[in-house]
Amino acid sequence: MAELIEPIERLADMFRRLDGVGRKSAVRYAFCVLNFTETEAAEFAEAILAVKNDLTLCKCCQNISSDSICPVCSSSSRNRATVCVVEDPRAVIAIEGTGHYNGLYHVLHGAISPMKGVSPEDLKIKELLSRLGDGEVSEVILATNPTVEGEATAMYLSKLISPLGVKVSRIANGVPIGGDLEYADNVTLRRAIEGRYTL
Amino acid sequence: MAELIEPIERLADMFRRLDGVGRKSAVRYAFCVLNFTETEAAEFAEAILAVKNDLTLCKCCQNISSDSICPVCSSSSRNRATVCVVEDPRAVIAIEGTGHYNGLYHVLHGAISPMKGVSPEDLKIKELLSRLGDGEVSEVILATNPTVEGEATAMYLSKLISPLGVKVSRIANGVPIGGDLEYADNVTLRRAIEGRYTL
Numbered sequence: 001m002a003e004l005i006e007p008i009e010r011l012a013d014m015f016r017r018l019d020g021v022g023r024k025s026a027v028r029y030a031f032c033v034l035n036f037t038e039t040e041a042a043e044f045a046e047a048i049l050a051v052k053n054d055l056t057l058c059k060c061c062q063n064i065s066s067d068s069i070c071p072v073c074s075s076s077s078r079n080r081a082t083v084c085v086v087e088d089p090r091a092v093i094a095i096e097g098t099g100h101y102n103g104l105y106h107v108l109h110g111a112i113s114p115m116k117g118v119s120p121e122d123l124k125i126k127e128l129l130s131r132l133g134d135g136e137v138s139e140v141i142l143a144t145n146p147t148v149e150g151e152a153t154a155m156y157l158s159k160l161i162s163p164l165g166v167k168v169s170r171i172a173n174g175v176p177i178g179g180d181l182e183y184a185d186n187v188t189l190r191r192a193i194e195g196r197y198t199l
Numbered sequence: 200m201a202e203l204i205e206p207i208e209r210l211a212d213m214f215r216r217l218d219g220v221g222r223k224s225a226v227r228y229a230f231c232v233l234n235f236t237e238t239e240a241a242e243f244a245e246a247i248l249a250v251k252n253d254l255t256l257c258k259c260c261q262n263i264s265s266d267s268i269c270p271v272c273s274s275s276s277r278n279r280a281t282v283c284v285v286e287d288p289r290a291v292i293a294i295e296g297t298g299h300y301n302g303l304y305h306v307l308h309g310a311i312s313p314m315k316g317v318s319p320e321d322l323k324i325k326e327l328l329s330r331l332g333d334g335e336v337s338e339v340i341l342a343t344n345p346t347v348e349g350e351a352t353a354m355y356l357s358k359l360i361s362p363l364g365v366k367v368s369r370i371a372n373g374v375p376i377g378g379d380l381e382y383a384d385n386v387t388l389r390r391a392i393e394g395r396y397t398l
Contacts, residue, residue, distance in 0.1 A: 020224070
């Protein structure tokens with residue numbers, strides 16, 4: 001692709017830092033911004049800064065929050081005996097989206113990955129253990145992603161938490177609803193058979 | 200999808216205004232920005248504002264430019280007798296990318312589209328005609344997109360320019376290089392056959 005003029009090139013470079021955005025998309029986005037009104041561009045710039053400046057981590061669950069304690073942790077209607085451990089804030093949104101979980105969360109902000117240089121100390125594990133100390137929590141649901149890193153993190157946490165006398169569970173693996181057995185990978189299918197339940 | 204906290208929601212809304220970005224991608228991008236360093240976020244915001252504030256339209260070809268006359272128009276090595284008319288600045292980049300065009304450009308900033316409410320007065324057609332007045336230009340290549348709007352715009356311009364004694368040409372339609380005849384649509388294939396050349 002031919003060279004772009006500098007301001008477009010610079011903005012495209014910024015867009016490329018977003019997950020899953022390649023050069024062509026980044027350039028397209030930069031030209032879109034060019035067609036924004038000045039007000040829109042100012043709003044966009046402001047929104048980017050706001051995400052960094054106006055958000056903090058909830059002191060309890062470590063989820064991103066506008067307040068020092070997030071709405072879930074401060075809610076009186078949630079079941080405080082169950083804590084669902086997830087890798088990132090997006091997982092909280094996904095689980096809240098089901099409308100079927102009424103416990104609390106704990107956001108690790110990553111998963112253990114020697115390949116990426118992420119060790120247990122880089123995650124919010126110390127904060128999780130300190131929440132389990134007072135006996136209020138009776139079950140920890142490990143809802144890290146079903147990837148190598150997520151499984152390893154779940155294993156690691158399980159070994160840390162079990163001795164504390166807290167029940168530890170892991171979300172089920174299986175064939176996703178609406179999926180087709182033909183296209184399920186071997187490991188998923190094996191887990192689906194192993195995890196079969198009686199009707 | 201569950202509700203997001205306000206700053207993330209607001210940033211995702213801005214990302215959604217970019218071409219081809221849906222809700223899921225917009226939310227993913229917003230979370231990416233959350234993981235930016237403060238410096239990166241500031242750079243991103245600044246880059247957005249710079250695209251709006253530091254760019255102008257070249258007085259000659261109407262392409263976006265940092266200067267009042269763009270590098271192509273001010274170059275002494277370009278063939279000033281040929282003007283290639285395109286819909287937007289991205290087409291200029293695409294054609295420059297071929298390395299096989301040495302003439303000048305004219306950017307219309309759109310195509311005639313009654314459906315979208317774009318009439319000839321909304322495009323840089325007046326500016327194009329005024330460039331053709333002094334007799335320096337001997338050929339106008341109409342390189343608007345091969346879409347209904349682009350074809351209509353080319354037809355419209357052709358009727359305006361031909362009476363001025365300037366040669367008017369249209370870029371060729373045909374099967375794209377690397378394409379497969381099996382997957383070419385009927386119109387493209389018909390044009391490819393009509394436009395066949397003797398070897």
